[in-house]
Amino acid sequence: MMRITESLSELRQLRASLDGTFGLVPTMGALHAGHASLISRARTDCRHVGVSIFVNPTQFGPEEDFTNYPRTMQRDLEMFERLGVDLVWTPPVEAVYSPGFQTWVAVEELGAVLEGKCRPGHFRGVATIVAKLLNCFSPDKAYFGQKDAQQVAVLRRMVSDLNFPVEIVVCPTVRERDGLAMSSRNAYLNPAERKAAGVLYRALCVAKEKYDQGERSAEALRAAMRSVVRSEPLADEQYISAADPKTLYELQSIDKSVLLSLAVKIGKARLIDNILIQK
Numbered sequence: 001m002m003r004i005t006e007s008l009s010e011l012r013q014l015r016a017s018l019d020g021t022f023g024l025v026p027t028m029g030a031l032h033a034g035h036a037s038l039i040s041r042a043r044t045d046c047r048h049v050g051v052s053i054f055v056n057p058t059q060f061g062p063e064e065d066f067t068n069y070p071r072t073m074q075r076d077l078e079m080f081e082r083l084g085v086d087l088v089w090t091p092p093v094e095a096v097y098s099p100g101f102q103t104w105v106a107v108e109e110l111g112a113v114l115e116g117k118c119r120p121g122h123f124r125g126v127a128t129i130v131a132k133l134l135n136c137f138s139p140d141k142a143y144f145g146q147k148d149a150q151q152v153a154v155l156r157r158m159v160s161d162l163n164f165p166v167e168i169v170v171c172p173t174v175r176e177r178d179g180l181a182m183s184s185r186n187a188y189l190n191p192a193e194r195k196a197a198g199v200l201y202r203a204l205c206v207a208k209e210k211y212d213q214g215e216r217s218a219e220a221l222r223a224a225m226r227s228v229v230r231s232e233p234l235a236d237e238q239y240i241s242a243a244d245p246k247t248l249y250e251l252q253s254i255d256k257s258v259l260l261s262l263a264v265k266i267g268k269a270r271l272i273d274n275i276l277i278q279k
Helices: 008-016 033-045 073-083 122-137 146-161 184-188 191-196 199-212 218-230
Strands: 003-005 022-027 048-053 087-089 141-145 167-171 235-243 258-266 269-277
Touching: 003 008, 008 087, 008 122, 022 033, 022 122, 033 048, 033 073, 033 141, 033 167, 048 073, 048 122, 087 122, 122 141, 122 146, 141 146, 146 167, 146 258, 146 269, 184 269, 199 218, 199 235, 199 258, 199 269, 218 235, 218 258
Parallel strands: 003 087, 022 048, 022 141, 048 087, 141 167
Antiparallel strands: 235 258, 258 269
């Protein structure tokens, strides 16, 4: 039976009653097939699965979409039940950030580039909320999607640096038929913008094709992605990257793995995507 609570004390009591391996899938709700894939993987790996629904205000910038972020609680809970989730935490903001809250987790170098440069403070909010969720749920494994590759790098560094006894499990990006990575923010796109959004995956595929053909100049791969993005009139390029997957430093010559990533704004939606090429 799935148990749902807003209370931290009740969450801890319920969690303590569940023996065996425990997997956690943190979410902000507005679930899609990508979330379902994370829960299904956790269900396969672990005896029990817990999830959170919390739209985290501290990872949104002052001009970002916190107020309008899609919230579909009842539909989300129905999906959790179908997927066999055991424990759901849906805390109010004041249960997570008490009055006078002033303690933050910052992964300094990894959180300062790419998304961190475009969205100052974003990864401080992400690292802090995930650290709190790991503390509250005490999972053996926590599940995240490859779509958020920089988030994965930040959280792996945090878990290592702070000695959390948890394994970060990364699951493949789930895509629409045209390759667009599934995201709650896709709901912001009108039909013309939705069609234009396919440019992100096309740009990544063009760069990967060049790599597969022998191109090892990172700047040539970045230029290939940039050319595709700029061919789409509705696309506003935020960044184009070919970086080391662990450090996120931009590469010049590729002699090992490379993370191809980009952020593009289309209409009101700011979309991200990546392809990891491993050697």
